[in-house]
Amino acid sequence: MxxxxxxxxxxxxxxxxxxxxxxxxxxxxxxxxxxxxxxxxxHGRRLFLPAIVLLVVAPLAGFYGSWFREQWQQLSVLGGAALVILLLCLLPYLAWLGTTxxxxxxxxxxxxxxxxxxxxxxxxxxxxxxxxxxxxxxxxxxxxxxxxxxxxxxxxxxxxxxxxxxxxxxxxxxxxxxxxxxxxxxxxxxxxxxxxxxxxx
CATH class of the missing domain: 2.30.29 (PH-domain like)
Structure with missing residues (x-):
């Protein structure tokens, strides 16, 4: 013992x-x-759709944001674009980045x-x-x-x-x-x- x-x-x-x-x-x-x-x-292909959304939404937000004359309309367009980018671009990217x-x-x-x-x-x-x-x-x-x-x-x-x-x-x-x-x-x-x-x- x-x-x-x-x-x-x-x-x-x-x-x-x-x-x-x-x-x-x-x-x-x-x-x-x-x-x-x-x-x-x-696999990185999961970022393909978020990248397409970002490339489409960002220019459209800039164009329509300057097209409207009223400030509240411009802010509404920019806020909607920011929400779309957050939900469809940033969150999927963070989910992909945080999984290892x-x-x-x-x-x-x-x-x-x-x-x-x-x-x-x-x-x-x-x-x-x-x-x-x-x-x-x-x-x-x-x-x-x-x-x-x-x-x-x-x-x-x-x-x-x-x-x-x-x-x-x-x-x-x-x-x-x-x-x-x-x-x-x-x-x-x-x-x-x-x-x-x-x-x-």
């Missing part, structure tokens, strides 16, 4: 020894450093929102199945929605990812390597006696 270091020390060595004793043996996946492999957003998919060597992280941020993540070792679904438009742009089966019922979605087939291939490779690493233990761990002697010294 592992010996427990003296709690009266209150030192960093004591806390480190307790953590070591509580967590070991760790798998090789926990020893490997985490590296960010890709940061993705949804981060793939690392250990996990997948999904972030949503601009003002209120939400975050979901899953370790590669928990993913049981990867599916790619693409409609006709997505196939034209080589994008798609990736479904990650986590556990029995939970599904995590990466919506409208660009270069979806390449991302799926990368995920398969990462998951296979993660499974292989989880079954491999580090070759050496400090013994309990070594931990105790280190703390007591």
């Amino acid at each position: 592992a010996s427990v270091p003296n709690a009266d020390t209150g030192s960093a060595e004591y806390r480190a020894a307790n953590l070591e004793a509580a967590l070991k043996p760790a798998t090789a996946a926990h020893v490997r450093p985490e590296i960010v492999l890709a940061r993705l957003r949804r 998919f981060t793939i690392t060597t250990k996990r997948i992280i999904i972030r949503h929102g601009v003002i209120v941020r939400s975050r979901s993540e899953v370790s590669l070792g928990r993913i049981r199945e990867v599916q790619l679904r693409s409609n006709a438009i997505q196939r034209l742009y080589r994008s798609g929605t990736i479904h990650l089966a986590v556990g029995s019922d939970s599904v995590l979605k990466l919506n409208d990812v660009p270069q979806a087939e390449l991302v799926v291939s990368m995920l398969h490779e990462l998951i296979e390597r993660s499974y292989a690493a989880e079954t491999t233990l580090p070759t050496a761990y400090p013994s309990d006696n070594h931990v105790s002697s280190t703390v007591n010294n």
